Amino acid sequence: MATITRNDFANNLRERFGLTMADAYKLIDIIFEEISESLSREEEVKFAGLGTFKILTKSARIGRNPKTGASAIISARRVAAFRPSAEFRARVAK
DSSP states (O other): OOOOOHHHHHHHHHHHHOOOHHHHHHHHHHHHHHHHHHHHTTOOEEETTTEEEEEEEEOOEEEEOTTTOOEEEEOOEEEEEEEEOHHHHHHHHO
């Protein structure tokens, strides 16, 4: 299985839209920055045909250290989550 890196993504944008590499990197950075800033304001980010990014709040719970087996409290936290759309899941399943 291949991995697409930020550089590969920028190269694809450059070829597809005739951008310079610098502009392609700027575009990627702007998109990710907008997603991050929206999530930090606890706003959902929805892309039709792709899915939804949102923040989930996880409550504190008791966990276990897998090495020692000792119980430990896992503190409450907020995590970013992505839920793919049905269309996206169907495309990936092919």
